[in-house]
Amino acid sequence: MQKPILILGACGQIGTELTLELRSKYGADSVVASDIREGSESLMAQGPFELLDATSYEAIEDVIMHYEIEEVYLMAAMLSATAEKFPMRAWNLNMNSLFNVLNLAKEDKIEKIFWPSSIAVFGPNTPKKNTPQSTIMEPSTVYGISKLSGERWCEYYHQKFGVDVRSLRYPGLISWKTMPGGGTTDYAVEIYHQAIASGTYQCFLTKETQLPMMYMEDAIKATISVMESDPKSLTVRSSYNLGSMSFTPSEIADSIRKYIPGFEIDYLSDFRQQIADSWPSSIDDQAARKDWGWHPSFDLEATTKTMLKNLKAKV
């Protein structure tokens, strides 16, 4: 039987889909969703839900004791664009929530943790193409600094205290079910919504800005795979590089035009351009493929087809 799971940040972009998938896999009652605010009706009605602030150690501990939780997925975080506006709030949320779950595991109150990192751990001096697992990092954003620090703490807690923490460096994530919030890669979701709503989109990145991206179903598959892997097969305890596809705004626009021929895009870059320019354009994920059999299923073509079909049906 699946040991009870707690998801912190269950109402966000990844948390929502992760909660739904874990509930369908392990049973709704085995997965406790929690967030600082209420989420969609279906998410809250379908299984246990707790209003919970991930920066409060005591609040998390109470829920863990109450439900006899053994695994925690910590999905609460402030993303890159918002973090540039509120650096201290981003640092407090991203770091304190992580320390809370790492310390709960160190004290043997939980057994296993998932914590998301990001391509934002890399910086302007990192090799841009096929960025290796281990390389120059030097992130230049508030969010990237918090994620790289988090990775170092995960590895430290694993080595010093035997904490079973597992992590992935997510690229930009694309989903029709939930909207992202406050990220630099958000354009790759907004563009599909706008293509259907108005047939036009103004992009906040330049047409040739190439970034690593992934369809949400692949991201959820990767998350559950790494959590289900034999701990002995995991050679990376900071965070695994995770690749799928890379494209530019102009390439995503071309793929949309195959279904909406009149779609128009123009470009007006803002402060997010500098963030995007500091990130890799593609990712080498050999370690994830070798250690736990990672392989993505969605390319840009399949992503566009699925996004447009489902968003049209929703409208």
Ligand code: AKB
């Ligand atoms: C962001 O754009 O901030 C995130 C990320 C790449 O981690 N989507």
